[in-house]
Amino acid sequence: MATISANLQQVRERVTAACRRYGRDPGSVSLLAVSKTFGVDAVAQAHAAGQRAFGENYVQEGVEKIEAARRLGLTGLEWHCIGPLQSNKTRPVAEHFDWVHSVDRLKIAQRLSDQRPPGLAPLQVCIQVNIDGGANKSGVAPGEALALAQAVVALPRLRLRGLMCIPEPASDFDSARAVFARATDLFRALQAAGLRVDTLSMGMSDDLEAAIAAGSTMVRVGSAIFGRRSYPAGG
Numbered sequence: 702m703a704t705i706s707a708n709l710q711q712v713r714e715r716v717t718a719a720c721r722r723y724g725r726d727p728g729s730v731s732l733l734a735v736s737k738t739f740g741v742d743a744v745a746q747a748h749a750a751g752q753r754a755f756g757e758n759y760v761q762e763g764v765e766k767i768e769a770a771r772r773l774g775l776t777g778l779e780w781h782c783i784g785p786l787q788s789n790k791t792r793p794v795a796e797h798f799d800w801v802h803s804v805d806r807l808k809i810a811q812r813l814s815d816q817r818p819p820g821l822a823p824l825q826v827c828i829q830v831n832i833d834g835g836a837n838k839s840g841v842a843p844g845e846a847l848a849l850a851q852a853v854v855a856l857p858r859l860r861l862r863g864l865m866c867i868p869e870p871a872s873d874f875d876s877a878r879a880v881f882a883r884a885t886d887l888f889r890a891l892q893a894a895g896l897r898v899d900t901l902s903m904g905m906s907d908d909l910e911a912a913i914a915a916g917s918t919m920v921r922v923g924s925a926i927f928g929r930r931s932y933p934a935g936g
């Protein structure tokens with residue numbers, strides 16, 4: 702069985718190869734290791750291999766892991782909440798995470814801003830966009846993303862970083878890339894409207910190359926690093 706360190710190395714090579722192939726600067730795409738369903742021991746192994754940014758879907762599981770990592774003395778970690786958020790679960794997120802990728806309505810953003818403790822840096826946020834209009838999927842409709850982004854920018858304890866999307870798996874590379882490219886267009890529209898956004902969070906284990914080809918600046922990779930999950934983890 703491949704180790705986490707070897708898997709991480711392979712994923713980094715995939716990211717670099719995709720950047721070379723599609724004319725991107727390899728320094729412009731960062732890697733978020735999605736550790737949901739895996740224990741703090743897996744986080745510690747990835748940390749030993751140089752990984753610092755970790756993504757979690759479930760608030761309770763994430764908070765427990767953040768505290769366990771602190772007890773282990775792991776330093777320099779950055780924790781990203783990437784799962785769907787209910788308004789009654791915002792407080793632990795505001796208190797423990799560094800980033801939230803899944804802001805999709807103003808009420809959630811307001812609560813996160815109100816609940817962010819004064820001693821911590823502003824919470825870094827991405828707005829989740831339902832880029833392919835999938836039914837019962839989280840994310841704001843593309844046409845509403847700019848208005849939500851402008852409202853988030855006005856909140857004192859949040860810092861808007863960009864957009865996140867999770868399109869349905871596509872049948873081939875070109876159609877995956879075309880859907881991701883719509884998110885890139887929206888990201889550029891935010892920039893053109895004067896918002897200083899720098900993060901386009903898209904691409905996972907199976908489609909990170911297409912996401913990078915389309916302009917992703919952060920890929921969120923779970924199973925290619927940690928292995929298969931033993932329970933479903935869509936959030």
Ligand SMILES: *Cc1c(COP(=O)(O)O)cnc(C)c1O
Pocket residue numbers: 735737758783784867905906907921922923924925934935936
């Ligand atoms: C689980 C998850 C990932 C990682 O998925 P893999 O296919 O295991 O790489 C990325 N983003 C989100 C929002 C997820 O829930």
